[in-house]
Amino acid sequence: MALGTRNRVAGSRREFVQMATVLVVDDSVTMVLSLKTTLTMNGYQVETASNGREALDKLKSGIKPNLILTDINMPVMGGMDLIRNVRAMPELKFIPILTLTTESEAAKRSEGKLAGATGWLVKPVSGNDLVAVMKKVLPGA
Numbered sequence: 189m190a191l192g193t194r195n196r197v198a199g200s201r202r203e204f205v206q207m208a209t210v211l212v213v214d215d216s217v218t219m220v221l222s223l224k225t226t227l228t229m230n231g232y233q234v235e236t237a238s239n240g241r242e243a244l245d246k247l248k249s250g251i252k253p254n255l256i257l258t259d260i261n262m263p264v265m266g267g268m269d270l271i272r273n274v275r276a277m278p279e280l281k282f283i284p285i286l287t288l289t290t291e292s293e294a295a296k297r298s299e300g301k302l303a304g305a306t307g308w309l310v311k312p313v314s315g316n317d318l319v320a321v322m323k324k325v326l327p328g329a
Contacts, residue, residue: 207231207233208232208233208253208254208326209232209234209235209251209253209255210227210232210234210235210253210254210255210256210257210322211234211235211236211237211243211247211251211253211255211256211257212224212227212234212235212236212237212257213236213237213238213239213240213242213243213256213257213258213262213267213270214236214238214258214259214262214288215238215239215259215262215263216259217238219259219311220236220238223257223288223318224236226315226318226319227319229315230315230319232322235251238262239262239263239264239265239266240258240262240264240265240267240269240270240273241265242264243258243265244265244270247274247277247280252279252280253283254283254284254326254327255283255284255285255286255322255325255326256270256274256283256284256285256286257285257286257287257288257322258270258271258286258287258288259287259288259289260289260291260296260300261289261290261291267287267289268299268300268303271285271287271300271303271304271305272303272304274304275303275304284306284307284322284325284326285304285306285307286305286306286307286308286309286321286322286325287300287305287307287308287309288309288311288313288318289308289309289310289311290310290311291310292310306325307321307325309321
């Protein structure tokens with residue numbers, strides 16, 4: 189998976205801090221901007237897509253995120269189809285995928301789990317809670 193680096197000056201020497209890359213997939217521009225701001229402030233690199241098809245195209249073109257954060261209800265291709273497609277890609281089969289959605293019904297959660305979602309978060313979620321969950325599912329975090 190792609191980890192970016194950021195220079196951080198510690199005393200008189202430079203340290204390179206590994207930054208995980210998160211692919212945020214949501215059709216709400218406001219939500220994408222909010223998530224991007226929160227994640228960037230917490231040291232993550234962020235790639236974005238406005239629907240599952242756009243996310244899948246980015247993944248096929250070589251973007252290798254450490255985690256995917258996706259909405260469920262989106263035009264063109266929704267989150268469930270995105271999750272199924274990602275799980276079918278050998279190189280991304282084990283990447284953590286968190287849903288961030290307004291869907292709270294048990295049947296939808298079960299469908300997400302069967303599709304391969306790592307976790308299910310119901311909006312609204314505070315930035316601190318989101319980052320805490322992400323740290324639990326990101327290897328080495």
